[in-house]
Amino acid sequence: MSEKSLGALARAEIEVRGLHKSFGDNEVLRGIDLEIGQGEVVCVIGPSGSGKSTLLRCVNLLEEPSKGQVFVGGTELTDPDVDIDAVRRRIGMVFQQFNLFPHLTVTENLTLPQRRVLRRDKARAARVAAENLERVGLSEKAAAYPSSLSGGQQQRVAIARALAMGPEVMLFDEPTSALDPELVGDVLAVMRRLANEGMTMMVVTHEMTFAREVADRVVFMDGGVIVEDGTPAQVIGSPRHERTRHFLSRLLDPAMAEVEEGTPDQVGKAEQPGD
Amino acid sequence: MSDQDAPRGPRRDTPLPPKQDIPLGTPLQPKKKGLTRSQKRTLSQGAQYAVFVAAVIAFAVSADWARLKNQFAQVDIAEQMFPDVITMALKNTVLYTLSGFAVGLVLGMVMALMRLSSVGPYRWFAGVYIEIFRGLPALLIFIFIGVAVPLAFPGTQIPGGTYGKVALALGLVAAAYMAETIRAGIQAVPRGQLEAARSLGFSPARAMISIIIPQAFRIILPPLTNELVLLFKDSSLVLFLGVTLEERELSKYGRDLASTTANSTPILVAGLCYLLVTIPLGFVVRRMEAKAQEAVK
Numbered sequence: 001m002s003e004k005s006l007g008a009l010a011r012a013e014i015e016v017r018g019l020h021k022s023f024g025d026n027e028v029l030r031g032i033d034l035e036i037g038q039g040e041v042v043c044v045i046g047p048s049g050s051g052k053s054t055l056l057r058c059v060n061l062l063e064e065p066s067k068g069q070v071f072v073g074g075t076e077l078t079d080p081d082v083d084i085d086a087v088r089r090r091i092g093m094v095f096q097q098f099n100l101f102p103h104l105t106v107t108e109n110l111t112l113p114q115r116r117v118l119r120r121d122k123a124r125a126a127r128v129a130a131e132n133l134e135r136v137g138l139s140e141k142a143a144a145y146p147s148s149l150s151g152g153q154q155q156r157v158a159i160a161r162a163l164a165m166g167p168e169v170m171l172f173d174e175p176t177s178a179l180d181p182e183l184v185g186d187v188l189a190v191m192r193r194l195a196n197e198g199m200t201m202m203v204v205t206h207e208m209t210f211a212r213e214v215a216d217r218v219v220f221m222d223g224g225v226i227v228e229d230g231t232p233a234q235v236i237g238s239p240r241h242e243r244t245r246h247f248l249s250r251l252l253d254p255a256m257a258e259v260e261e262g263t264p265d266q267v268g269k270a271e272q273p274g275d
Numbered sequence: 276m277s278d279q280d281a282p283r284g285p286r287r288d289t290p291l292p293p294k295q296d297i298p299l300g301t302p303l304q305p306k307k308k309g310l311t312r313s314q315k316r317t318l319s320q321g322a323q324y325a326v327f328v329a330a331v332i333a334f335a336v337s338a339d340w341a342r343l344k345n346q347f348a349q350v351d352i353a354e355q356m357f358p359d360v361i362t363m364a365l366k367n368t369v370l371y372t373l374s375g376f377a378v379g380l381v382l383g384m385v386m387a388l389m390r391l392s393s394v395g396p397y398r399w400f401a402g403v404y405i406e407i408f409r410g411l412p413a414l415l416i417f418i419f420i421g422v423a424v425p426l427a428f429p430g431t432q433i434p435g436g437t438y439g440k441v442a443l444a445l446g447l448v449a450a451a452y453m454a455e456t457i458r459a460g461i462q463a464v465p466r467g468q469l470e471a472a473r474s475l476g477f478s479p480a481r482a483m484i485s486i487i488i489p490q491a492f493r494i495i496l497p498p499l500t501n502e503l504v505l506l507f508k509d510s511s512l513v514l515f516l517g518v519t520l521e522e523r524e525l526s527k528y529g530r531d532l533a534s535t536t537a538n539s540t541p542i543l544v545a546g547l548c549y550l551l552v553t554i555p556l557g558f559v560v561r562r563m564e565a566k567a568q569e570a571v572k
Contacts, residue, residue, distance in 0.1 A: 062470055089476035099471035103489050116485050117476040158471075165475060 012071070013038045013169055013200040014059060019068035021054055028054045030224040032068070036217075041201045043211035043232075046221035047247055052204045055221070056173050059202065060091045073168050089117060092162030096174040098154040100146040106133065106157050107142045110164045118165065125164075132160040136190050152183030156190055163194075170194065172203040208251060212236050220244045349540040356532065356544055363521065364528035365548050371510040371524055374438060375445025376503055382446055383453030388483075390458050401454065408451035413444075413509050420444040421516040437522045441513050449506055456498045460491035497563045504556050508549065525549060 014036040021029040028051045036042050044052045057063040059070055061077050061084055070077045075087050101109050110129035114120045120128070133139050136156035146154055155175055162170060172191065176184040188210050195201055195214050205211060211218050211232055218235040220228040222243045228235050239245045310318070389401035408416070420440050424433070433439045464487050472482035492499075511526035518527065529545030 060474055062474060085473075085476045085478050088474055091474070093471075093474035095467060095471060097467050099465075099467040101468065101471070101486055101490075103493060112485060113472075113475040113477065116481055161475070 011038050011074075012036065013040070013073060014202060015069075015071040016055070016059065017069040017071075019055070019058060019070065020066045021051070021058060021063060022066045028224055029058070029065075032224075032226060034219065034226065034229075036200060036202055038200055039198045040216045041195045041199075041203070041214055042217045042219060043215040044202065044204045044219045044221060045206070045208070045211060045235075045247070046227075050221040051224040052221045053173055056171050056202060056204050059171055060088055060093055062093075085117070089165055090168045092159075092165060092167035092170040094155070094158050094162055094170065094172045094175050096177050098146075098151070098158045098178070100154055100158055100161070102146050104145075105142070106138065106144050106146065106149070109146070109157060110161050113161065114164055128164050128166075129160075132164045133157070135163065135193075136160045137186075150183055151179045152186045155179065155187045159187075159190055159194075169200045169202070172201065172205070174204050174206070176205070176207060206251065208236060208248070220247065222247065346539045347543045349536075349538055352532075352536050352538055352540040353544050356541055360525070360528060360541075360544060360548060364523060364525045364545065365551075367522060368507065368510050368524040368548075369552070370438065371441045371445065371513055372503065372507045374442035375449055375506050375510065378442045378446025379449025379453050379502075379506070380499075382450035383457055386450055386454035387457035387461065390454060391461060405451045405454050408447055409455075411448075413448045414512055414515065416448055417444045417512045417515045420447075437513070437516060437518050440516050441510065444512075444516070445506055445509060448509065449502060452502055452505075453499065456495050456502070457491065460495035461487055463494050464490045494567070497560050497567060500556060500560045500563065504553050504560075507553060507556075 012035040014034070016032050016034040019029055019032040020027065032051075032055055034042075034055075044055065046052045054063055058065050059072065059077075061070070065078060068078070072087060072091055075082060077084065077087055100106075101112070104112060107126070107129050110132060111122075111125040114125040114128060115122065130139065130142070133142055136159055138153060138156055138160070141149060141153060141157070146157065149157065159170075159175075175191070176187050179187065184207070188207060191201070191203070191210070192214050203211075203215070213232075215232050217229065218232045219226055220235055220239070220241075220243075227241050228239060228244050234240075235244065236248060239248060386401045386404055389397040390405070392398055392401075420433070420443055424431070433443060435442065461483075468486055468490065469482055472486040473479070477485065510524055513522075513524055514527040514530075518524075523531065525545045525548050529541040532541035533539055
């Protein structure tokens with residue numbers, strides 16, 4: 001872990017400076033500063049509407065920041081002259097709803113972006129596709145269409161599709177939130193392996209066990225700001241801030257939290273889908 | 276739909292007030308007549324059958340069958356139409372339709388993309404085009420292409436002769452309808468598809484071509500096929516362009532023959548030839564729609 005921290009100091013793979021994002025009058029991000037080192041795994045946690053998904057989407061410019069800068073691998077994405085398509089090739093993104101291309105087979109989902117975007121030839125694209133399907137344990141589904149796969153399988157294909165582009169960084173936007181509980185494990189196992197291989201990962205998640213065991217750092221967000229940033233032991237194990245404690249206790253035992261906090265209306269408010 | 280939903284009322288978290296208990300066997304309304312509901316239904320159905328049978332009988336009795344047979348079912352005239360009605364007239368109809376469809380598809384795609392463009396003037400132009408060509412009768416457009424254009428631009432030739440003119444006229448009409456269909460199809464593709472493509476490094480144009488449009492076409496295949504059926508019938512308007520004998524399609528051919536033979540049999544045969552194509556196409560559309568319905572589930 002300590003070597004990793006040193007690496008982080010040497011080179012920040014993802015760097016966010018003074019980031020603000022508003023949708024109309026609604027300011028979702030209110031000044032975010034964040035650095036993620038090479039090979040570091042950072043889990044972003046927080047209540048719905050805290051802005052964590054928006055932050056992640058700003059890192060590959062799916063959302064245009066209102067103010068501030070985003071760097072990935074030393075390139076400033078927020079620079080108006082940057083070739084955003086070229087930068088995005090280096091950033092893999094996995095969505096909550098998988099977003100596989102339903103009109104293509106599993107293999108074609110992996111080969112088409114390689115061929116169209118990276119201009120790889122047919123043979124190479126097919127080879128890379130096969131390698132990455134094996135990596136997520138779905139070689140036998142190569143010829144299937146996404147609609148015939150379970151949610152967990154679809155999400156693993158989506159991870160393989162992103163990996164086939166050879167990204168330097170992987171972003172995960174609540175990758176297991178749309179899955180049935182029994183399918184979550186397979187996806188997390190793939191992500192865990194990826195983390196062990198040294199991939200730089202930024203993961204928005206509600207999976208506290210995953211965050212505790214896999215993350216190098218956990219970032220807790222609320223109300224559009226980073227409230228707490230530290231090791232899993234610090235942030236999840238012994239949170240310093242009241243808001244973090246409140247969030248964690250509610251996550252671990254929703255019923256308990258309501259009794260302890262004694263403010264049911266506040267709890268109800270926080271539970272409303274915000275983003 | 277809303278009528279049916281209305282009595283259920285909005286969903287509430289608070290418990291609904293207790294239902295009023297109505298003793299079993301209590302009539303909801305005082306009976307007006309001695310008929311039960313099923314008796315009424317039987318009566319109503321019986322009346323409908325009676326009206327239908329009466330109408331058929333009235334037609335069968337009043338029609339002059341000998342005359343109708345003479346006018347519409349002259350076997351020797353019908354025989355004389357073959358094989359030209361197929362090898363020339365039907366062939367031309369199909370050619371006109373397909374060429375018009377092709378032009379319409381390309382132009383419609385351009386208009387749909389312009390309608391979705393972020394450039395204001397593109398959107399306005401496409402909007403004006405669609406409104407004008409959807410609002411005009413196809414007949415007027417045929418006359419415009421056949422008469423007004425040669426007069427207004429003397430010396431200009433629409434390439435391809437009659438075939439070119441038909442493709443253009445039918446294409447102009449079809450494009451307006453197809454543009455709206457294609458636009459709807461593109462917008463029906465979930466937003467996440469574009470986001471996934473962009474996050475993989477696709478440019479907006481490449482994402483549109485490789486990811487969005489192929490999915491949009493699956494969605495709009497049934498309405499596009501329907502448009503093909505409509506064009507198939509509209510191709511009869513070719514006769515307003517003035518065509519040579521060899522360029523005649525089903526309607527013109529049938530009409531010409533009807534006037535030379537002073538008999539309506541050719542019209543009937545031409546009509547049957549249309550149905551030969553449109554009924555199977557309609558069947559295909561319904562199959563595709565049913566399949567699309569299933570895919571949604």
